[in-house]
Amino acid sequence: MEHVAFLVALMATSFGAGIVGAILGLGGGILLVPLLTMVFGINLHYAMGASLVSVIATSSGAAAMYLRTGLSNIRIGLFLAMATVTGALIGAALSGVVPARALELILGLALTYSVVVTLRQLKVDLAEGQPYDPIAMRFGLEGAYFDVRLGREVKYRADRVKAGFAVMWGAGLLSGLLGIGSGAFKVLALEYVMRLPMKVSTATSNFMIGITAAASTAVYFGRGDIHPVIAIPVALGVMLGALVGTTLMGRLRNTTVRALFLPVILYLALSMIARGLGLVGS
Amino acid sequence: MFHLRIPAPDDRLEWIGADDIEGETAEVTYEAVVARGLHRAAGVADCVADLLMRRDLEAYGPSVDVGFFRRWYLVEAYRVLGRLEGSLLRVTRPGTEG
Numbered sequence: 001m002e003h004v005a006f007l008v009a010l011m012a013t014s015f016g017a018g019i020v021g022a023i024l025g026l027g028g029g030i031l032l033v034p035l036l037t038m039v040f041g042i043n044l045h046y047a048m049g050a051s052l053v054s055v056i057a058t059s060s061g062a063a064a065m066y067l068r069t070g071l072s073n074i075r076i077g078l079f080l081a082m083a084t085v086t087g088a089l090i091g092a093a094l095s096g097v098v099p100a101r102a103l104e105l106i107l108g109l110a111l112t113y114s115v116v117v118t119l120r121q122l123k124v125d126l127a128e129g130q131p132y133d134p135i136a137m138r139f140g141l142e143g144a145y146f147d148v149r150l151g152r153e154v155k156y157r158a159d160r161v162k163a164g165f166a167v168m169w170g171a172g173l174l175s176g177l178l179g180i181g182s183g184a185f186k187v188l189a190l191e192y193v194m195r196l197p198m199k200v201s202t203a204t205s206n207f208m209i210g211i212t213a214a215a216s217t218a219v220y221f222g223r224g225d226i227h228p229v230i231a232i233p234v235a236l237g238v239m240l241g242a243l244v245g246t247t248l249m250g251r252l253r254n255t256t257v258r259a260l261f262l263p264v265i266l267y268l269a270l271s272m273i274a275r276g277l278g279l280v281g282s
Numbered sequence: 283m284f285h286l287r288i289p290a291p292d293d294r295l296e297w298i299g300a301d302d303i304e305g306e307t308a309e310v311t312y313e314a315v316v317a318r319g320l321h322r323a324a325g326v327a328d329c330v331a332d333l334l335m336r337r338d339l340e341a342y343g344p345s346v347d348v349g350f351f352r353r354w355y356l357v358e359a360y361r362v363l364g365r366l367e368g369s370l371l372r373v374t375r376p377g378t379e380g
Contacts, residue, residue, distance in 0.1 A: 029347030048338045051346040179339045179349025213345040
């Protein structure tokens with residue numbers, strides 16, 4: 001009976017993580033690992049493995065739905081993936097050479113600035129007017145989706161593509177240097193720099209995370225680190241949560257998604273500053 | 283009930299196991315104590331934590347935010363040292379050396 005309760009609780013927790021991950025375009029490690037280790041007492045190594053299962057399940061569950069509804073933009077995602085992947089490769093090569101603490105401090109300050117920007121834009125649902133960035137026009141970095149909440153089709157086009165590409169490259173670099181997924185930075189780059197609607201930003205970030213996670217899957221399965229008692233309820237819970245999250249996302253306002261995103265970047269900003277200043281170990 | 287005794291940071295660690303080791307946690311501890319010549323528990327734990335984190339980062343990639351939990355690996359490393367005490371490691375408290 002105790003085992004059944006454990007599995008049900010694990011599945012319910014993963015269900016919640018799936019909803020949040022699908023709506024906010026985050027990988028899930030930051031959400032799931034603390035819960036699995038501190039609440040369920042699961043070994044950190046297995047929690048990481050379960051977290052990868054969660055990332056793949058979120059991406060599979062959410063990306064299919066987002067692609068169908070047009071919220072996720074493959075063209076923009078793949079275009080920017082070139083920046084994140086090259087950045088991540090260089091970051092991984094520089095890991096251990098560049099001081100991690102200084103980077104974390106800079107990252108924390110940048111995130112604090114984005115918290116301020118988010119607060120300023122909290123009530124802006126969609127940017128006004130269509131931008132005319134020459135690169136976006138040339139590569140067709142644009143799209144449309146039917147917004148259930150607004151009851152109309154929303155057309156959008158990427159703006160400041162060069163700057164967005166550079167920020168994405170930076171997100172990839174940090175990812176490689178610090179070993180973090182940087183889903184939050186991708187969302188920020190898509191929304192604030194390239195001025196895409198918030199819902200498109202989180203959905204496209206989800207798609208991009210899926211690309212990275214898929215690359216890790218082969219290694220993960222090859223190592224035989226799958227603990228079925230943990231991985232199966234996590235995968236099922238997250239998959240169902242992601243499906244519910246995608247349905248919910250369609251009905252939410254961009255402003256609501258942004259408001260939900262705010263505590264996440266605030267938490268990331270504070271923890272990165274604390275690490276950078278050496279207040280907590282890094 | 284079994285209670286794990288975690289070494290204190292100033293404890294001195296010595297490898298007492300064989301050289302043909304099995305298991306990842308034993309391997310990383312061997313790397314820290316024998317290959318890198320670390321003996322103070324704090325230094326060994328730091329090294330083991332770093333090796334455990336790099337191992338997971340290599341296996342899972344950055345998607346799961348392994349680097350974000352760097353500090354947590356230190357807790358795991360001290361637990362590993364506690365588990366290996368007696369079988370592969372000898373732990374000596376400062377001032378109690380024979």
